[in-house]
Amino acid sequence: MPLFHDTALPAAPRQRRRETPDDASATLKDKALEIHRRLCGVYECPIPYFHSLDPLSELISSLLSHRTRNADSGRAFKALRARWPDWAAVEEADVAEIEETIRGVTWPELKAPRIKAVLSAVRERVGALSLDVLETMSVDEARGWLEAIPGIGPKTSAAVLSFSTLRMPALPVDSHHHRVAQRTGLIGPKVDVGPSHAVLRAQLPADWSAQALYDNHEILMLHGQRVCFHRSPACGRCVLLDICPTGQARGAKPERA
Numbered sequence: 001m002p003l004f005h006d007t008a009l010p011a012a013p014r015q016r017r018r019e020t021p022d023d024a025s026a027t028l029k030d031k032a033l034e035i036h037r038r039l040c041g042v043y044e045c046p047i048p049y050f051h052s053l054d055p056l057s058e059l060i061s062s063l064l065s066h067r068t069r070n071a072d073s074g075r076a077f078k079a080l081r082a083r084w085p086d087w088a089a090v091e092e093a094d095v096a097e098i099e100e101t102i103r104g105v106t107w108p109e110l111k112a113p114r115i116k117a118v119l120s121a122v123r124e125r126v127g128a129l130s131l132d133v134l135e136t137m138s139v140d141e142a143r144g145w146l147e148a149i150p151g152i153g154p155k156t157s158a159a160v161l162s163f164s165t166l167r168m169p170a171l172p173v174d175s176h177h178h179r180v181a182q183r184t185g186l187i188g189p190k191v192d193v194g195p196s197h198a199v200l201r202a203q204l205p206a207d208w209s210a211q212a213l214y215d216n217h218e219i220l221m222l223h224g225q226r227v228c229f230h231r232s233p234a235c236g237r238c239v240l241l242d243i244c245p246t247g248q249a250r251g252a253k254p255e256r257a
């Protein structure tokens, strides 16, 4: 179903029919595809992958990045790598030393023991410090496997599958992505980041490749960082303005180029 009515077509006869949940979900799927199409044009899909880390390293990187700027979490990750030769050494390291090494991230006092605990949980479940076992699983199985480890939620599990060398078709949702999805009406105002993963993934084609889902995450995130700002969204220069209920409610008008 197209998102917009073609004005060249005669008007459809008015029908008295209740909208069903399937209609609503089909409309949202159309909208999700239209948003993807427009933002891909702006941010030039395909978006290059920014990491080529093995899945365990990507997991540590993702744990560090929670509520932290990319530059700060990247520095903390490099500092861990520089201080210890491998993840086994980090697992054995003193928690206070890990905390001191990653002090540039948000909540280092929570993340240091969590990193140690997650490494130990992986060793216990796999028998080694490796997540190569995920290669043999479906996306749902791999996400469930990861999320069974305390401290790993939907965003981290999707990030490990999508961003690491596994390159599996999973959709991570960060706070920027979530904000744009909420403002454009893809998800409701009460849907938190965690539950939004399943809702937003279901709006996109089931057979989309890892690259297409990665693109979808990246372009919504980039749009949140560069246009749909947290405090003062730049609706006047947003390519989604005509299909965004928030931009329209703000009375934004398109800025002339």
Ligand code: SF4
Binding pocket: 180, 183, 184, 227, 228, 229, 233, 234, 235, 236, 238, 239, 240, 241, 244, 245, 246, 247, 248
């Ligand atoms: S129109 Fe405004 S609120 Fe809507 S997505 Fe664009 S910048 Fe965000």
